[in-house]
Amino acid sequence: MEATLFYILAAVLLIGTLLAITARQAVRSIVYLVTSFFALALMFYLLGAPLIAAFEVIIYAGAIMVLFLFVIMMLELESPEKLAKPHFKNWLPALLLAGAVVGALVVLLCSRLQAVPPGFTEIPVRQFAFALFKQYGVAVEVVSMQLLFALVGALYLGRRR
Amino acid sequence: MSVPLSHVLIVASLMFAMGLGCVVAWRANVIMMLIGIEIMLNAVMLTFVGGSAHWGIADGQLFSLMLMALTSAEVSLALAMVVYLHRRKQTVNTDQFDSMKG
Numbered sequence: 001m002e003a004t005l006f007y008i009l010a011a012v013l014l015i016g017t018l019l020a021i022t023a024r025q026a027v028r029s030i031v032y033l034v035t036s037f038f039a040l041a042l043m044f045y046l047l048g049a050p051l052i053a054a055f056e057v058i059i060y061a062g063a064i065m066v067l068f069l070f071v072i073m074m075l076e077l078e079s080p081e082k083l084a085k086p087h088f089k090n091w092l093p094a095l096l097l098a099g100a101v102v103g104a105l106v107v108l109l110c111s112r113l114q115a116v117p118p119g120f121t122e123i124p125v126r127q128f129a130f131a132l133f134k135q136y137g138v139a140v141e142v143v144s145m146q147l148l149f150a151l152v153g154a155l156y157l158g159r160r161r
Numbered sequence: 162m163s164v165p166l167s168h169v170l171i172v173a174s175l176m177f178a179m180g181l182g183c184v185v186a187w188r189a190n191v192i193m194m195l196i197g198i199e200i201m202l203n204a205v206m207l208t209f210v211g212g213s214a215h216w217g218i219a220d221g222q223l224f225s226l227m228l229m230a231l232t233s234a235e236v237s238l239a240l241a242m243v244v245y246l247h248r249r250k251q252t253v254n255t256d257q258f259d260s261m262k263g
Contacts, residue, residue: 006164010172017176017200021183026192040203047214049222059229064236071240075247094182101178121217131219143230150234157241
């Protein structure tokens with residue numbers, strides 16, 4: 001049951017991402033990406049990470065994508081007919097790189113290294129929080145400083161002159 | 162859940178390849194390049210969470226939380242820069258930002 005759900009979510013994720021990167025308008029691309037991020041959040045939940053799933057919905061689909069949407073609508077980009085869609089010439093190196101990644105994947109799957117036993121263990125929020133604040137307390141401080149620097153930098157870049 | 166770890170890694174690497182292709186193909190548009198970076202970072206987060214669930218250690222989930230904080234900082238700065246550049250040149254086409262070209 002859970003495995004079936006996982007494969008359905010994987011299909012939604014990959015198709016949504018594919019539609020997002022080939023969309024003609026940036027707004028449509030953002031909406032497709034929000035769909036695929038919701039699928040990704042459910043996959044995180046299935047993988048036993050409920051906190052990360054909640055943060056994915058709140059921060060990624062809720063904040064970052066809405067920020068993108070705000071900026072795209074604020075900039076009043078030129079009409080979509082004038083927005084240059086990449087030609088086949090531009091897609092060629094992208095297809096080459098993606099093909100290299102997929103080829104490496106195929107080679108890796110054909111070599112059959114060693115079968116790791118399937119099965120995932122759920123990590124309770126208690127263990128997560130214990131590791132976060134006991135073991136990685138310095139990292140939390142560093143991240144808070146980083147967010148402060150980003151805030152100051154964004155204010156500096158966005159000020160009127 | 163009875164999904165092998167390799168299937169999670171396959172999904173993540175396909176998503177990463179799509180993000181890479183998005184960055185390379187849309188290299189004339191700053192906003193689509195940022196979207197490609199977002200896709201790649203999410204693929205990496207899926208890898209971390211899959212590994213964390215497989216080995217039963219919370220470190221992978223912790224690192225994906227750090228990655229989320231990193232991404233929010235990066236996106237806020239990058240979009241502020243996009244707004245600034247658009248105010249100066251009225252475009253998001255990267256080919257127009259060539260004032261440092263010798």
